Amino acid sequence: MTTEVTAGGEQNPAAIMRLGSAFAGAKALLSAIELDLFSVLAEKPLARSEIEARLGLNPRVTWEWLSLLVALGMLEHVDGHYRNAPVTGQFLDRAKPSYSGGFLERANQVLYPAWTHLTDALRTGEQQARHVAADDLFDTPYQDQERVEAFLTMMDSLTSAIGPRLAQAFDWSSVATVVDVGGARGNLLSFLLRAHEHLTGTVFDLAPLREPAARLAEQHGLTGRLGFAAGSFFEDPVPPADVLVIGHVLHDWAPDERQQIVDRAFAAVEPGGSVLVYDCMLGEDDLDIARLTISIHMKLMTPGGAEYLVAEGVGMLEKAGFVDVRTQPLGPLDTLLVGRKPR
Secondary structure, X not given: OOOEEOOOOOEEOHHHHHHHOHHHHHHHHHHHHHOOHHHHHHHOOEOHHHHHHHHOOOHHHHHHHHHHHHHOOOEEEEOOEEXXXXXXXXXXXXXXXOOOOHHHHHHHHHHHHHHOOHHHHHHHOOXXXXXXXXXXXXOXXXXXXXXXXXXXXXXXXXXXXXXXXXXXXXOOOOOOEEEXXXXXOOHHHHHHHHHOOOOEEEEEEOHHHHHHHHHHHHHOOOOOOEEEEEOOOOOOOOOOEEEEXXXXXXXXXXXXXXXXXXXXXXXXXXXXXXXXXXXXXXXOOOOOHHHHHHHHHHHHHOOOOOOOEHHHHHHHHHHHOOEEEEEEEEOOOEEEEEEEOOO
């Protein structure tokens, strides 16, 4: 945030005020996603009264709300009708394969309420997920089918951005088998297997995700190549493979638990094979707003989770026994660690 200066050289608080009220723009967008506004407008542009009728909205607030979305670049207003901006038409229309709103749906339901308790977290150091419906990210969601689907949609929106990059970031030519540890319904694996037809893959995750994984495999023509093994990476043996992928998993857990996961991965990787770890890792003295925000997300939502330093990630892999550990960017936020298991 830059300081704004008046013509006379005096400071003014405009930038501070904008930052302090940035929640308003965020919630305007999140409510639009919750109401499925962008999917509705993908069908055809609509007048305000038509939007109100279609979405069941009271007219008292809609003009300002729609105008704010226009000002934020999320909508366009032409000849009395509202239509999606190009970016929302591409990424927030549920009918499109490029739909990326899953994470924002989850943000609206879980993260946004948790952030209202940031002051409590600063005072106590405790997670704040108890204040929202999803009070156990790794158990409660699987007890309700609607919440399972919401959780998986969120995960898919993240892995759809990572999958194509990971398919190119590593030399898969000599790899036959790959396991995605905590891989949800296998969306990431589907990208790897479609890009490299010689691969077979297994999702290792909790038992309730077996059927969603089978449906996804069938959807992408991967039945027989994309399998599922049920288990907990803290309690059950990780399936062996030439390559293990651990993506957006370690940041959910405390440092000692992260090390346990990496140690168990080392035992499962075939000699000469590799582990691929990716997270939104932090650099020393990191001032990247997105990474710092994500790290606070994790601290609000989990008892011990957080983003960790790249150097800490390298140290975890080396402590487990991996050698030749290297790092590289994996998109704008994530860092990829690659470690090899000696023969």
